[in-house]
Amino acid sequence: MSETLERWQSRRAFILAVTGAAVGLGNIWRFPYMTGENGGSAFLLLYVVFVVLLGLPMMMAEIMIGRAGRRSPMQALAFLAEEADISRHWKWLGLFGAITVFFILSFYSVVSGWSIEYLVSAVNGSFVNRSPQEIGASFDAFLADPLRMTFNHTLFMLLTMSVVAAGIVNGIEKLNNVMMPLLYGILIVLGGYAVTTSGFGAAMHWLFTPDVSAITWGVVLNAMGHAFFTLAVGACALMAYGAYMPDEQSLPRAVFGVAMLDIMVALLSGIAIFSIVFTHGLDPSEGPGLMFVTLPIAFSELPGGQVWLGAFFLLLLIATWTSSINLAEPMVSMLVGAGWRRSRAAILIGGLVWLVGLLSVLSFSTLADVHWIGEMNFFALVSTIPPDIFLPVGGLLIAIFAAWKMSREAAVAALGVSPGAFRLWLGLVRYVSIPLTAVVLVTSLI
Ligand code: PHE
Secondary structure: OOOOOOOOOOHHHHHHHHHHHHOOHHHHHHHHHHHHHOOOHHHHHHHHHHHHHHHHHHHHHHHHHHHHHOOOHHHHHHHHHHHHOOOHHHHHHHHHHHHHHHHHHHHHHHHHHHHHHHHHHHHOOOOOOOOHHHHHHHHHHHHOOHHHHHHHHHHHHHHHHHHHHHOHHHHHHHHHHHHHHHHHHHHHHHHHHHHHOOOHHHHHHHHHOOOHHHOOHHHHHHHHHHHHHHHOOOOOHHHHHHOOOOOOOOHHHHHHHHHHHHHHHHHHHHHHHHHHHHHOOOOOOOOOOHHHHHHHHHHOOOOOHHHHHHHHHHHHHHHHHHHHHHHHHHHHHHHHHOOOOHHHHHHHHHHHHHHHHHHHHHOOOOOOOOOOEOOEOHHHHHOOHHHHHHHHHHHHHHHHHHHHHOOHHHHHHHHOOOHHHHHHHHHHHHHHHHHHHHHHHHHHHO
16 A cells, blocks of 8 residues: 555644544543542552653654554554564554554443533533432433433444544544634633632642552553553554654654643543532542533532533533544544545444444443453443553554664654654663553553
């Protein structure tokens, strides 16, 4: 397959696309509830360390491979392996990435569907003057209704695949330009509100007072997986975007900005959500429902709360939309690279992901007690194993390929940095990121 000629229209477009991929459910929904389930500050601390030591250098590695290969992930890896005269089997890493994003997207779409439901409820004023107990009960009732969940899941898959079918460069650029800044605006308002609540102090204490005793291998593994998930690293999804990166752009600068923003969005959501949790005496380890229960409670007390709540879910929906487009792209571009029409590829992939997503839908009702591994039902399984294990394994292999295997000249050119900066990056990936990821994976799995 020859190289792709498609390019993001500007540097800004590339940065927005990567930001769109990174900022999503991971920051606003998963970060707070994972923090809640993993002891608060201990998790937060590890997550930031992993973002800096693993996430950043590996994100550069992944995008760099895409830019050097200028093809879909599998084909880029095959091409670069040929160029460096090493085993062609490296291309299977692209397939592993496609499998990873397949399972992630299947549950991602279901949870994004929840925000569609909550957007509509907010607009209808369903949460006005309701007690926290009633709001909690209405979430449980929603989860127990597979038809409503399937409807929202279907709608979200249609949204995602229609943009992917239209070609992402055109599709996403427009969406990102307007929506991402709005989302940050609302989060800042929410943060401002959190400061005025009585639980703010407790939330800050809980998030920012390091508690080393809460660190277990399980917490370490979850924090590492979450760092990969939130930055969208390890699934060859950013590799797919790197293929369209303009030639003259600085890769490290773009990546650094995205990672900082990603941390900020997570922190802001965490502060807002835990202030509400502590103000109302709710349980921080409530799990995946945390955001969907806490936010309606908080907004039901604010003047004009329903409007803010509706705006919040609308923007969350957009943030998840730009992430899910990134999740779908590596699978679709793989088929396009093999000669498929983009629209056909999008329909096939979308249909398959939708089907598997139904198992997640049913995990809250009919299949709730069907355990696949240990105590995990299907939703628990796909929302844990692919993010926390597949992504680090994928990231590890991507880093090994980038730092030890591919041709040095191709790497220097695609990373686009000075020789000194290149050596720094190479040293970091070879002697910090790769061993650290391997050690955490092996130890915590044993
Ligand atoms: N980073 C996205 C989020 O935080 C999820 C994602 C993971 C997207 C992997 C692409 C690849 O919601």
